[in-house]
Amino acid sequence: MNILILGGGGREHALAWAVKQNPKTDRLIVAPGNAGIAAIAECASLDIFDAGAVTAFCEENAVDFVIVGPEAPLAAGIADATRAAGILTFGPSAEAARLEASKTFTKEICDACGAPTAAWARFTEAEPARDYIRRMGAPIVVKADGLAAGKGVIVAMTETEALAAIDDMFGGEFGTAGAEVVIEEFMAGEEASFFVLSDGAHALPIGTAQDHKRVGDGDTGPNTGGMGAYSPAPVLTDALQARAMQEIILPTIAEMARRGTPYSGVLYAGLMIEDGRARLVEYNCRFGDPEAQVLMMRLGAQALDLLLACADGRLDRARVNWADDHALTVVMAARGYPGAYDKGSEIRGLEALPADSRHCTFHAGTGAQEGRIVATGGRVLNVTARGASLREARDAAYAMVDAIDWPEGFCRKDIGWRAL
Ligand code: AMP
Ligand code: GLY
Numbered sequence: 056m057n058i059l060i061l062g063g064g065g066r067e068h069a070l071a072w073a074v075k076q077n078p079k080t081d082r083l084i085v086a087p088g089n090a091g092i093a094a095i096a097e098c099a100s101l102d103i104f105d106a107g108a109v110t111a112f113c114e115e116n117a118v119d120f121v122i123v124g125p126e127a128p129l130a131a132g133i134a135d136a137t138r139a140a141g142i143l144t145f146g147p148s149a150e151a152a153r154l155e156a157s158k159t160f161t162k163e164i165c166d167a168c169g170a171p172t173a174a175w176a177r178f179t180e181a182e183p184a185r186d187y188i189r190r191m192g193a194p195i196v197v198k199a200d201g202l203a204a205g206k207g208v209i210v211a212m213t214e215t216e217a218l219a220a221i222d223d224m225f226g227g228e229f230g231t232a233g234a235e236v237v238i239e240e241f242m243a244g245e246e247a248s249f250f251v252l253s254d255g256a257h258a259l260p261i262g263t264a265q266d267h268k269r270v271g272d273g274d275t276g277p278n279t280g281g282m283g284a285y286s287p288a289p290v291l292t293d294a295l296q297a298r299a300m301q302e303i304i305l306p307t308i309a310e311m312a313r314r315g316t317p318y319s320g321v322l323y324a325g326l327m328i329e330d331g332r333a334r335l336v337e338y339n340c341r342f343g344d345p346e347a348q349v350l351m352m353r354l355g356a357q358a359l360d361l362l363l364a365c366a367d368g369r370l371d372r373a374r375v376n377w378a379d380d381h382a383l384t385v386v387m388a389a390r391g392y393p394g395a396y397d398k399g400s401e402i403r404g405l406e407a408l409p410a411d412s413r414h415c416t417f418h419a420g421t422g423a424q425e426g427r428i429v430a431t432g433g434r435v436l437n438v439t440a441r442g443a444s445l446r447e448a449r450d451a452a453y454a455m456v457d458a459i460d461w462p463e464g465f466c467r468k469d470i471g472w473r474a475l
Pocket of ligand 1: 173196198208210239240241242243246325335337
């Protein structure tokens with residue numbers, strides 16, 4: 056079959072890498088893709104927010120299956136458009152993607168279905184929000200309601216910080232995403248990510264992961280989109296996963312179906328684990344980045360069969376064939392990230408790296424210039440390896456990092472520390 060993946064980061068490279076290995080795949084096109092993806096798939100320049108352009112492209116290229124990577128086109132309704140055009144699609148409708156696109160919507164769903172999460176309140180004006188913060192005290196969490204590229208959440212350890220966040224949000228710092236603000240109870244504990252496919256009626260867990268949000272070793276410095284990840288996450292034991300399915304995931308899927316907006320796609324639940332119990336931090340309506348890189352490396356070719364079963368409503372008959380193994384990815388970023396950074400520096404040594412079912416350097420922000428690979432983003436490479444143990448996966452990934460010649464880049468040296 057002909058498959059189109061929408062997106063152009065490390066997550067989409069990992070999806071393409073797994074899909075490519077499945078014998079069902081004939082033509083594989085990624086839009087817009089990047090320099091790493093170009094080595095395994097055709098890259099097409101296509102505005103992935105333009106529903107008319109995407110459906111026309113699918114018709115012209117006889118695309119049988121569309122996989123949507125990022126949340127923004129989902130929230131804008133790209134999966135609604137391709138489905139309406141009769142193309143099998145992996146990814147939720149715009150209505151269902153509100154589970155990521157609106158924090159208040161997710162909180163309402165949790166309240167309606169009884170899923171455990173932080174106590175919360177919603178505000179559309181600054182003064183009542185300030186009063187609430189003064190009454191509740193710190194630590195407390197302030198969130199812009201809408202999509203803010205992962206930057207709309209302030210975990211305030213002091214009241215002053217929380218009040219400043221209110222000023223920023225109602226002052227327009229986050230644009231329309233901040234017109235409505237959610238203030239939440241601070242949850243202590245250990246965070247982990249749980250990935251479940253839902254076809255609207257059935258659910259299939261497909262793995263756990265933990266990422267490293269802070270830029271510096273020892274979880275210091277500002278937050279980022281993620282500096283590394285590993286799978287599985289030992290803190291999410293089988294018992295905790297079963298409980299999270301019963302208390303959080305299945306009730307959410309049932310509530311979405313009850314409202315006439317069934318959730319079809321991957322439900323990525325951020326969980327906070329404390330005292331043997333998981334509470335929902337947030338939902339995302341897509342695979343994590345860089346969590347997808349470790350999940351895809353562990354799933355390999357069967358990922359396509361699972362995504363097809365999800366899109367097709369056949370998840371009740373789908374199974375994951377787990378290898379008892381671990382995967383770890385190290386993000387290499389441009390110096391300065393997550394602040395200002397330069398683009399265009401050359402990355403050398405990539406061609407000599409191992410590339411097989413246990414090793415892959417996924418490209419997140421790269422471009423090709425006269426045969427050279429250059430950095431074009433903040434997070435640039437996801438150096439990923441699999442091993443019989445987490446330690447083995449980590450050692451293999453860092454051996455690859457050491458072989459990359461890119462003086463303008465950096466990475467954390469301690470990915471996996473919590474589990475090791
Ligand atoms: P979100 O975008 O909602 O996932 O929030 C980003 C990050 O903020 C999460 O991954 C957590 O680390 C943190 N966070 C969000 N909500 C809470 C909460 N209620 N308590 C503690 N930490 C939180
Ligand atoms: N790595 C976090 C995310 O994809 O949201």
